[in-house]
Amino acid sequence: MSTKTFHNTVRITSIICAILLFMAVLKAPREYYWLLRTVVSIGAVLVIFKNIATTYWVLLFLIVAILFNPIFPIYLYKKVLWMPLDIITGLLFLIEIITNKPRTEKVIIQKKEEKKYRRDRIL
Incomplete structure (x- = not known):
């Protein structure tokens, strides 16, 4: 997978995670929150891989991945406690x-100069 494709995948996944997190504030069935945990933890891991050189992004999203992991879930038992976490994480x-x-690099295109040979001229 190329770097550009990976960055686009992470961007799309992050947008989906943000939308799901903002929707989590509304009333939803129990299965929705399991889906939310799964998608957000995958999105957090992708963001960690994307920003592996930046320590603060890695630490922030490591906390998000731990908080929203579906394997060993952390239960806060009250929706009032989860609502600010959902909004902040989104x-x-x-x-x-x-x-x-992604930074776009300016590409300077130079015209290729035609070589002119005196011997090729038609008189």
Whole structure:
């Protein structure tokens, strides 16, 4: 997988995670929260791999991956406690997308000069 494809995949996954996290504030069935945990933990791991050189992004999303992991879930038992975490985590995904935009490099195209040989001229 090329770097550009990987970055686009992470961006799309981060947008999906943010949308799901903002929707988690509303009333939803129990299965939705299992899906939310799974998608957010996968998204957090992808963001960690994308930003492996930046320590603060790795630490922030490591906390997100631990908090939302579906294998060993952390239960806070009250929706009132989860609501600010969902909103903050959704904003964190959006901030990561905005601050880590892929940089476009300016490519300078030079015209190839035609070689002119005196002997090739037609009189």
